Amino acid sequence: MQLISHVAHLLDGGAGLWLAPGQGQAPDGCVVVATSGSTGDAKLVVLHRDALTAAARAARERLGFDATWHLTLAPQYVAGLMVLVRGHLGDGVRTAASDLSGLDPAPGRNCLSIVATQLYRALESPSVTAMLARFDAVLVGGAALRPELRSRAEAEGVRVIETYGMSETCGGVVWDGAPLPGVEVTLGERGRIGIGGPTVFEGYLDDSGALRPSAVNGMVVTNDRGHFEAGRLVIDGRFDDVVISGGVNVDLAQVRRAVAALDPDTDVLAVDDAEWGARVVLFATSGTLASWRDDLRGTLPPAALPRQLVTLDALPRTGGGKPDRGILLGLVQS
Template sequence: MPNARDLQPLQVPPGTGALEVLPALRRALDGDGPALLPVAADSPEEAQRLISALAGPLAPGEDAEHDPTALVIATSGSTGAAKGVLLPAGALRASAEATHRRLGGPGEWLLAMPAHHVAGVQVLVRALLAGTTPRAVDTSSGFRPDAFAVAARDVLRSGGRHYTALVPTQLSRLLQEGGEGLAALRRFDAVLLGGAATPPALLSRARDSGVPVTTTYGMSETAGGCVYDGVPLDVAKVDVEGELGPIRLAGPMLAQGYRHQPDADAFAGGWFRTGDLGRITDGRLEVLGRADDMIITGGEKVAPLPVERVLTEQPGVQEACVLGVPDPEWGQAVVAAVVASQGAPPDVNALRGAVRARLGAVATPKRIALLDELPLRGPGKPDRRALAERLTS
């Protein structure tokens, strides 16, 4: 481009205040304004860290006149270091339009998660492209089912189709609370569920309760979810290297690359290497977790996600996170953190027995810690680093 465009911070308020960014977001999508770096207005120290690392003029190769960079989404990935994902307007549009085609057409959207993350900002993008006015849940006191019910009432009052997007923790709270929040959730035409792996038991419970859940898989680098219920959107391509191997994604929804990293290997050859492991069964993608989360214990490989699925299927378990911690005998020991559902806490020995019966002794956690809640990072992802420190301290 003739002159370098600036990447400018966009302070995104939480909850209903997020709707204030719609005019700036519209200009970015149309290419009439600067590229935007969404940061959380209620986390000033973290926002300043990201601004210092990522804001400023876009370098050659980070922008294009025919398809200008609209957003740079900050993501720490699994390393903790700030990375900026360069999302052209075309990628955001391709993702949003493909989502509408998959769900049955444009509609009204309810924002229930932070809009400085890609899942939240895409709710706003979809509404803008649909020509509808999004609403947002009041999260001034955290995510509450009663506040969701109030916001949903405004959305559902209008005609047409109605959509929202949640992370598993939010869905779990709505199911536990029941009442008006759950009743409102049932009335949506689709509830996108992503941000973290969804326990099969939670998914079954939601669908048995009449909630039209669609699981999504994607990340900032793919402008949000691009695989719905295991099937790629019509613009997306999925490749798994080998029978069980790294997942690669391609299509017009891909980011241009990373800020300040012009030769990032992850984007080589028009494919994005996700760092996740998976397999394709009967035409559907099954994600087995991060390759760098794989646990090596006694020379054997253990993927955390299948263990988490067994644990969350057991009575009394609401959430689970499995990880490896240093062990002098095994190299790494499989350990688990479990959040109990309402009622009596689960029996730890019974949980270990269930894993042993399904997955064998090597995958059985050496220790299971019962926690009130899992530490989270981003939109609903367990903070494995914080958990490892807690479980080894």
């Protein structure tokens, strides 16, 4: 893959690299990626090679070994990009399909980075599951990892590490709730999560191509809320996930967890509603609204139950593997 050599050239001191959609000029020594844009507001994120290198070295320190890294995610987004960076600084990169077919562990240590949906589908195939169990570490990020899904994987011998991070931090820099070496995690008002350290981005590119630094005192201030439990970070959801429906606060993160426990190929949004203020909408590939409400009734309070079901052949996803909420919202509003 030509992109592997381009990333290697950047890390070895070459010129900037543009990976975001469209055309543009990357600042010297930097790569430009787009956020996954699950809500349709993708931004151009500028990551310096020093930050990429710091993130990869911190991952190596946490693992305790060098490895061959296997690419199954779009390399234009940060999760895939970091596979290339870790592999360049480690024992190399191998590629496989997004459905994990064609995985071919190299001699020595092997690691993989995937999203939860890939893990769920892999566990439906005994042969792919057996292949995953041969890896020394399987990083799972991009969205919350359900405990029951993790337990299923680990029961099959898959060495799972749940990661948390974002494009602005060079991807997942909190592993199983513990920051990687050199990474700082803080909690602000109402549990707002901040991430600092050497993996923080340079800033965003505006429409004119100018760099706009956006870290606050060296910290990426996220829109996520969380708390520490036994010294480890627990993600509670996003601030914009709390809506008011029928005069009652509804936490969409809680709804998504309950729905995903029944079927991970789903998503939940809230839209304006003249009667309820906000209407909870469920997107799924099967079922009826009545059956979903019945199945969720013992888990969710009445106000949090979906009031509309949109049935799809398949859930649209971004290149980073997240549900494409811009497309989903358009289906409701069209």
